[in-house]
Amino acid sequence: xxxxxxxxxxxxxxxGKYVELRCDPISGHTALYWYRQSLGQGxxxxxxxxxxxxxxxxxxxxxxxxxxRPEGSVSTLKIQRTERGDSAVYLCASSxxxxxxxxxxxxxxxxxxx
Amino acid sequence: xxxxxQNSPSLSVQEGxxxxxxxxxxxxxxxxxxxxxxxxxxxxxxxxxxxxxxxKNEDGRFTVFLNKSAKHLSxxIVPSQPGDSAVYFCAASxxxxxxxxxxFGGGTRLMVKP
Numbered sequence: 687x688x689x690x691x692x693x694x695x696x697x698x699x700x701x702g703k704y705v706e707l708r709c710d711p712i713s714g715h716t717a718l719y720w721y722r723q724s725l726g727q728g729x730x731x732x733x734x735x736x737x738x739x740x741x742x743x744x745x746x747x748x749x750x751x752x753x754x755r756p757e758g759s760v761s762t763l764k765i766q767r768t769e770r771g772d773s774a775v776y777l778c779a780s781s782x783x784x785x786x787x788x789x790x791x792x793x794x795x796x797x798x799x800x
Numbered sequence: 801x802x803x804x805x806q807n808s809p810s811l812s813v814q815e816g817x818x819x820x821x822x823x824x825x826x827x828x829x830x831x832x833x834x835x836x837x838x839x840x841x842x843x844x845x846x847x848x849x850x851x852x853x854x855x856k857n858e859d860g861r862f863t864v865f866l867n868k869s870a871k872h873l874s875x876x877i878v879p880s881q882p883g884d885s886a887v888y889f890c891a892a893s894x895x896x897x898x899x900x901x902x903x904f905g906g907g908t909r910l911m912v913k914p
Binding site for chain 2: 690717719721726727728729730731734742777779781787788789790791792793794
């Protein structure tokens with residue numbers, strides 16, 4: 687498809703488990719962003735990639751969260767030792783250049799930690 | 801510290817009337833503002849934007865107004881239609897390390913009644 691694709695759309699896991707969320711951005715977009723949206727709140731910035739490198743990871747809440755984008759396209763958000771407070775919708779967005787303009791969002795991955 | 805605030809969590813409007821959604825920001829470095837619309841189980845989709853060098857931008861039924869001195873922007877939808885019922889997020893970006901990373905408000909749920 688032409689849009690940002692995220693998998694899985696839903697993930698239920700147990701406290702303490704490891705989770706990976708995948709994002710496939712719009713082809714040709716060099717900038718990729720991860721956001722987290724908790725119930726009743728707006729999306730909160732987690733990390734920004736320009737190409738393969740994480741240009742800004744200041745939004746990652748702690749060292750249990752990590753993200754990679756090894757070939758400058760698909761990105762994976764990795765969460766270790768999940769906690770109930772990690773439950774949220776994780777949104778991925780991409781942008782053509784990361785300089786200006788709008789971000790295009792995927793439908794999100796809903797993570798539920800029991 | 802919320803840099804972008806939407807103080808009305810919900811708004812109900814009759815079909816055909818005007819909807820006015822408000823947004824306030826605190827960071828004077830923000831120079832680009834956007835409105836996103838979000839339906840349930842979907843990612844946010846871009847609606848309209850405005851640069852800080854302008855005070856108004858219009859696109860069909862949607863107009864965004866920016867008052868820099870008051871650090872306030874608003875989205876006007878006229879006439880409102882039932883299909884406009886969604887959550888609307890105000891977002892802002894400025895000179896920072898994270899490209900055109902967006903900072904979002906908490907959202908306003910608009911309900912347009914037929």
